Amino acid sequence: MTNKRNNTTLSPLVFGEARALEFATPQATEDYFGAIVPSLRAVHGNDAGNFLCRTSSLRVNTQMFVASSTTRYTMDLGEAPMCRFVMNQSGSVEVLRRGGPFHIGPQTSVFFSCDDQHVITRSGSVIVADIDRCRIESVAKSMLGDAGTEAVLDLSETRFIDNRIGGVSFLEAMSAIIASLNSYGSQSRVLSLLNLDESFYRLLATFIRPDLFLAEDFSHHKIDPSAIDCICDAVTSRTDKLLSLTEMESLSGLSARSIQYAFKKRFGCSPMEWQRAQRLDMAYRLLLNDPSAVSIREVAFQTGFASPSRFAEKFRERFGETPRQTIRSRRRAPNIRKDKSD
Known part of the structure; x- marks a missing residue:
């Protein structure tokens, strides 16, 4: 059981507030986190009789994100098989590990290497994600167009993440990711x-x-045009899902930045904008050729759009009419032709 006073002491979750779970004891919290944090050993409450943990977790493909907001407690963790990312939204996080103690203040993010046991004492609201070391290395190499075998990231040391580098804000970019977790949390x-x-x-x-x-x-x-042709061919031949930048990098052997520059120079837009235009053209043909055999919802998902409303918005921007208007114009076309022939 929880009480109203405890409910009001917790900071809002970074994401998933509407579907959050709440635990009033360290043992209940340990039982829950034990299923999703393999290295967890124990959870201890620091405020006797006033413990409360509110949490929400979400898996996107193979990646698990966990948001939690708690009164002060300590989590004992063994050696982690994966690296870990922690972003502290509010409150305090203290990490004791072999490489030295870390204090993570509000609006601060840390990347932890995966070779140490550690103890975390914290309160407030955080988002945590275990990081697959092999995957992040593969993504980084793909972004650089690097086909070598040497690692390009130094993942052996724990470090703070800079909130801003030049004109690029880490917090703003993370806010966009978090907004999607909140908007589509129930739609994996x-x-x-x-x-x-x-x-x-x-x-x-x-x-x-x-x-x-x-x-x-x-x-x-100078970029070989055939590398961009390879991406274009893959985009036009694939219908189940949008081609990601990482897949474009793997196909072409170019880095994401090279691809962005090449598409801007050749097509006057980004690779994702070009891909969206090709998908919209495909959708237009589907709706125009056989309007009675397909639904707008089916066409939206078939051409890689996350929702029919988003599809309709982009469709209208490109063609000056809604998908429904396109279907209606095609259905009227035979009668119009018949009238003209009479």
């Missing part, structure tokens, strides 16, 4: 279509090694 398919887990890995890789990703001018680079 939508989050999968948005490649939200990949966006998170790309962002984290960028801020782990900003020297690799945030300072290069491509205006003088």
